Amino acid sequence: MSSTDTKQGTSIPDRLRSPFTRAITSWEFLLLCVAILIFFLNVQASPYFLDPWNLSDATFNFTEKAMIAFAMALVIISGEIDLSVASIIALVSTCMGFLVQLGVDTPALVAAAILVGAACGAFNGVLVAGLGLPSIVVTIGTLSLFRGIAYIVLGDKAYSGYPESFAFFGQGYVWWVITFEMVLFAVVALLFYVLLHRTSFGRSTIAIGNNPTAALFAGIRVARVKFFLFVLTGIMSAVAAVCLTSRLGSTRPSIAAGWELEIVTMVVLGGVNILGGAGTIPGVVIAAIVMGMVTFGLGLLNVPGIVMSIFIGLLLIGVIALPIIIRRARQRVGS
Amino acid sequence: MSSFKFSRDVLLAFALVALVALVYTRFPEFASVKSLSGVFNDTSILIILALGQMAVILTRCIDLSMASNLALVGMCTAMLNAAIPALPIPLLVVIAMLLGALLGCINGLLVWKLDIPPIVVTLGTLTIFRGIIFLISDGQWVNAHEMSPAFKALPRAHFLGLPVLSWFAIVSILGMFVLLTRTAQGRALYAVGGHPNAAVYTGINVGRTRFNAFVLSGALSGVAGYLWVSRYAVAYVDIAAGFELDVVAACVIGGISIAGGIGSVAGAVLGALFLGVIKNALPVVNISPFWQQAISGSAIIIAVIFNARSERRVGRIILKKAEQV
Numbered sequence: 001m002s003s004t005d006t007k008q009g010t011s012i013p014d015r016l017r018s019p020f021t022r023a024i025t026s027w028e029f030l031l032l033c034v035a036i037l038i039f040f041l042n043v044q045a046s047p048y049f050l051d052p053w054n055l056s057d058a059t060f061n062f063t064e065k066a067m068i069a070f071a072m073a074l075v076i077i078s079g080e081i082d083l084s085v086a087s088i089i090a091l092v093s094t095c096m097g098f099l100v101q102l103g104v105d106t107p108a109l110v111a112a113a114i115l116v117g118a119a120c121g122a123f124n125g126v127l128v129a130g131l132g133l134p135s136i137v138v139t140i141g142t143l144s145l146f147r148g149i150a151y152i153v154l155g156d157k158a159y160s161g162y163p164e165s166f167a168f169f170g171q172g173y174v175w176w177v178i179t180f181e182m183v184l185f186a187v188v189a190l191l192f193y194v195l196l197h198r199t200s201f202g203r204s205t206i207a208i209g210n211n212p213t214a215a216l217f218a219g220i221r222v223a224r225v226k227f228f229l230f231v232l233t234g235i236m237s238a239v240a241a242v243c244l245t246s247r248l249g250s251t252r253p254s255i256a257a258g259w260e261l262e263i264v265t266m267v268v269l270g271g272v273n274i275l276g277g278a279g280t281i282p283g284v285v286i287a288a289i290v291m292g293m294v295t296f297g298l299g300l301l302n303v304p305g306i307v308m309s310i311f312i313g314l315l316l317i318g319v320i321a322l323p324i325i326i327r328r329a330r331q332r333v334g335s
Numbered sequence: 336m337s338s339f340k341f342s343r344d345v346l347l348a349f350a351l352v353a354l355v356a357l358v359y360t361r362f363p364e365f366a367s368v369k370s371l372s373g374v375f376n377d378t379s380i381l382i383i384l385a386l387g388q389m390a391v392i393l394t395r396c397i398d399l400s401m402a403s404n405l406a407l408v409g410m411c412t413a414m415l416n417a418a419i420p421a422l423p424i425p426l427l428v429v430i431a432m433l434l435g436a437l438l439g440c441i442n443g444l445l446v447w448k449l450d451i452p453p454i455v456v457t458l459g460t461l462t463i464f465r466g467i468i469f470l471i472s473d474g475q476w477v478n479a480h481e482m483s484p485a486f487k488a489l490p491r492a493h494f495l496g497l498p499v500l501s502w503f504a505i506v507s508i509l510g511m512f513v514l515l516t517r518t519a520q521g522r523a524l525y526a527v528g529g530h531p532n533a534a535v536y537t538g539i540n541v542g543r544t545r546f547n548a549f550v551l552s553g554a555l556s557g558v559a560g561y562l563w564v565s566r567y568a569v570a571y572v573d574i575a576a577g578f579e580l581d582v583v584a585a586c587v588i589g590g591i592s593i594a595g596g597i598g599s600v601a602g603a604v605l606g607a608l609f610l611g612v613i614k615n616a617l618p619v620v621n622i623s624p625f626w627q628q629a630i631s632g633s634a635i636i637i638a639v640i641f642n643a644r645s646e647r648r649v650g651r652i653i654l655k656k657a658e659q660v
Contacts, residue, residue: 081454127639134594134639137587137593137635137639138636140584140635141584141587141635141636142636143580144580144632145629145632145633146632147628148626148627148628148629148631148632149629151625151628151629152625152626155625156625253625257577261461264458265458265462274452274455275452304469304474306474307466307469307470309462309463309466310462310463310470312462313459313461313462313463313466314459314463317451317455317459317460320451321449324450324451325449
């Protein structure tokens with residue numbers, strides 16, 4: 001937000017606002033309030049909401065998407081976008097299904113998945129970072145290409161017959177209602193928090209998003225960082241593909257269709273600037289939980305999925321429009 | 336600049352001819368006038384949408400809500416027709432256009448007045464419009480027998496040897512050509528995308544121009560909505576789902592720069608036809624239609640690599656001229 005303020009020529013204040021004021025006016029705090037509000041609305045609306053097993057099931061709505069959203073957040077912060085993530089899931093899942101038919105066991109399946117995901121990400125990375133092509137067009141292309149390959153291999157058929165040990169990733173419980181996916185989600189969130197907020201790589205990512213030329217002059221290897229971010233997104237898509245395939249127990253080429261838009265929504269809702277240069281991992285975590293709760297709560301009220309998408313769409317536009325409207329109103333009062 | 340753009344469009348046209356020739360070697364009937372005009376007719380809706388998308392992309396924006404707009408307007412016209420069969424069809428087409436323009440208006444206002452990035456706005460309206468279809472239709476289909484015969488007959492009716500559907504595309508092509516090359520508004524679209532700051536200094540209202548582009552793409556989506564529903568004689572929630580990416584793909588293949596300011600009507604039309612020929616040729620040469628998605632994906636990637644090359648070359652040529660002076 002501060003960058004847009006300076007762009008409009010607001011004078012620099014004499015001293016910073018106190019950490020407390022900054023915290024309660026931050027995006028994450030606003031989002032947290034929304035999350036709590038939705039939580040209580042859900043509790044009011046349905047008696048089944050507070051059941052621990054129901055809540056545990058509800059996490060499947062967002063854990064897989066959120067794992068990709070963390071990597072996507074970094075890509076968007078660096079000023080690029082990756083719309084091919086859902087298609088990478090389809091391709092990875094198809095590869096795993098293919099290997100299962102050859103009798104490959106779980107550890108090799110997961111390894112192959114990560115490899116294929118990384119390769120897909122590297123393909124995007126070479127085109128975007130290596131050749132300097134616009135990422136939105138490149139990834140629309142690879143969106144068609146990756147899922148297209150899945151369609152060529154599978155057609156209207158489906159792969160199933162995954163080994164029993166493979167089911168743990170998407171269906172396993174670590175302790176009581178805590179699923180394996182929840183644990184993985186938490187670990188991944190922590191890793192990405194450290195990567196973005198505690199390492200020089202994270203600082204480089206933010207710097208590139210703010211001004212790629214300045215970042216280059218500051219000695220940051222812009223192309224290399226971007227390439228790595230796309231590979232990372234590919235790997236996270238593969239991880240999500242393992243979880244999703246394990247949960248569904250089968251692979252169709254239409255798996256995870258339309259997820260790319262939901263994941264971008266999640267990231268933007270989390271306060272990441274779609275134009276790059278700003279964003280936090282805690283914001284994305286809360287946004288993921290908000291979206292998961294909205295979907296689950298409305299589901300308990302028998303609201304069809306397509307109507308929920310109206311809420312998600314309104315949420316996306318609303319949370320971005322509101323701060324702008326408020327800022328404008330404040331400026332009008334100020335002048 | 337103009338000679339360069341000309342050559343790229345010609346190159347794309349050659350690629351298209353080569354593609355048709357390739358199919359011809361396997362299946363000569365494909366290259367007949369009747370078959371090719373059939374392909375054009377089949378691609379008409381994509382052409383109309385690509386022209387609207389082009390206007391938006393020229394201004395450095397993107398409209399991902401086109402397919403949802405199409406589906407929503409299509410459902411509205413179908414329900415209107417089912418409820419009041421006496422309503423004249425030309426009036427219904429006008430209503431479809433206005434309704435689409437209204438939806439485009441929403442996108443345009445959010446981009447113009449609130450400065451929200453277009454990709455976020457249209458990502459949001461993409462899901463909202465699609466959800467509204469479910470709300471108004473209650474998830475029900477509007478089937479062929481509920482539509483009046485005149486409603487279904489219009490796109491199939493023949494005029495001067497071509498179906499009316501094709502004529503809609505031809506009129507849109509001519510209209511866009513006049514708009515982009517013969518009017519101030521058309522120049523403004525290029526100026527806004529080419530260099531927004533410079534456009535402001537020449538007295539162009541950048542936000543307003545973008546708004547106009549969104550209204551135009553909305554209006555074209557609306558018309559396409561009627562055409563889609565009447566042609567396939569069915570309306571339901573998921574019609575044209577994911578078609579927005581095909582439309583963007585047609586523009587990219589047609590050499591319209593996603594960074595704005597570069598593109599021609601011929602490019603958009605050829606890009607759409609390229610996808611149309613692939614779609615229609617695959618079954619003819621006995622390749623499974625499941626190959627289509629991967630092939631158009633590869634076509635997008637090749638096109639964008641090629642576009643970037645030629646856009647870079649422009650810069651070099653200008654520099655050389657400057658050096659010579």
